Amino acid sequence: MSDLLERLRGRGWRMTAQRRVVAEVLDGEHVHLTADEVLARATARLPEISRATVYNTLGELVSLGEVLEVATDGRAKRYDPNAHRPHHHLICSGCGTIRDVRPTGDPLADLPASEHFGFTVSGVEVTYRGLCPTCAPTP
Amino acid sequence: MSDLLERLRGRGWRMTAQRRVVAEVLDGEHVHLTADEVLARATARLPEISRATVYNTLGELVSLGEVLEVATDGRAKRYDPNAHRPHHHLICSGCGTIRDVRPTGDPLADLPASEHFGFTVSGVEVTYRGLCPTCAPTP
DNA sequence: GTTATTGCAAAGAGTTTGCATCTCC
DNA sequence: GGAGATGCAAACTCTTTGCAATAAC
Numbered sequence: 375m376s377d378l379l380e381r382l383r384g385r386g387w388r389m390t391a392q393r394r395v396v397a398e399v400l401d402g403e404h405v406h407l408t409a410d411e412v413l414a415r416a417t418a419r420l421p422e423i424s425r426a427t428v429y430n431t432l433g434e435l436v437s438l439g440e441v442l443e444v445a446t447d448g449r450a451k452r453y454d455p456n457a458h459r460p461h462h463h464l465i466c467s468g469c470g471t472i473r474d475v476r477p478t479g480d481p482l483a484d485l486p487a488s489e490h491f492g493f494t495v496s497g498v499e500v501t502y503r504g505l506c507p508t509c510a511p512t513p
Numbered sequence: 514m515s516d517l518l519e520r521l522r523g524r525g526w527r528m529t530a531q532r533r534v535v536a537e538v539l540d541g542e543h544v545h546l547t548a549d550e551v552l553a554r555a556t557a558r559l560p561e562i563s564r565a566t567v568y569n570t571l572g573e574l575v576s577l578g579e580v581l582e583v584a585t586d587g588r589a590k591r592y593d594p595n596a597h598r599p600h601h602h603l604i605c606s607g608c609g610t611i612r613d614v615r616p617t618g619d620p621l622a623d624l625p626a627s628e629h630f631g632f633t634v635s636g637v638e639v640t641y642r643g644l645c646p647t648c649a650p651t652p
Numbered sequence: 653g654t655t656a657t658t659g660c661a662a663a664g665a666g667t668t669t670g671c672a673t674c675t676c677c
Numbered sequence: 678g679g680a681g682a683t684g685c686a687a688a689c690t691c692t693t694t695g696c697a698a699t700a701a702c
Contacts, residue, residue, distance in 0.1 A: 445584040
């Protein structure tokens with residue numbers, strides 16, 4: 375089921391029960407869990423997994439480029455398993471829910487050379503803000 | 514000199530030496546300080562200012578909409594005094610330097626209704642990533 | 653058998669809070 | 678004079694680290 379697990383195995387990643395559980399917990403669309411949420415869900419499947427291992431594993435997945443860190447306004451970082459499916463985020467200002475979205479057009483092309491300040495520009499993240507149906511004020 | 518101070522006074526913000534110093538330290542273009550950096554610079558001008566007051570003041574400025582929080586990948590939040598000049602950010606992946614940039618076009622218009630998921634979309638932040646001239650590899 | 657990974661517990665960074673004192677308007 | 682701001686220190690949240698025990702290949 376998990377593309378992620380396949381890819382990791384193919385890269386010679388040493389497989390352990392803990393790593394498998396973390397990868398499984400992260401798999402899916404519109405998944406943006408905090409480290410704590412990953413730990414909670416992983417613990418449900420593998421009670422002896424430790425917080426340190428969850429952080430270690432998440433850090434490696436990010437280094438490998440298989441998982442993206444999403445810095446939201448709130449406190450804890452969230453982890454996004456869809457690093458290979460280009461997308462951006464729509465975050466609810468009320469409850470913090472995140473949806474993956476795909477805008478039209480290429481935001482990279484929208485930054486004129488005069489605004490590069492000598493930088494080599496290589497990527498762009500777009501974060502939309504709004505209120506989800508649940509948090510929207512009732513008229 | 515400070516638009517920010519003018520505006521705050523006009524809003525009936527109770528002025529104290531501490532608040533003035535924080536506002537002065539934040540003023541300027543391409544300014545994106547962490548709370549700790551604000552404290553350091555404020556302390557240079559007003560040695561008796563406390564960390565709690567810096568955090569309190571920054572939090573209020575953010576609530577008032579006069580200062581923006583910028584969540585970078587790294588740890589500490591940064592504070593951007595140009596809330597009233599629409600802009601986005603170009604961040605160096607090497608050293609974390611931030612420049613304010615103004616892309617052409619309207620990224621909000623690039624999110625089709627089919628990607629709204631029922632949200633009321635009200636804003637958007639665009640973060641460009643790259644390497645600054647200092648951090649770029651020398652050929 | 654080696655080498656990498658795990659778990660534990662403690663430390664670290666960044667931020668928030670409770671409360672008595674002090675200061676602006 | 679009174680509402681509100683300050684400073685202090687402790688608490689809190691999230692994350693990282695050192696190291697001995699353990700499990701993968």
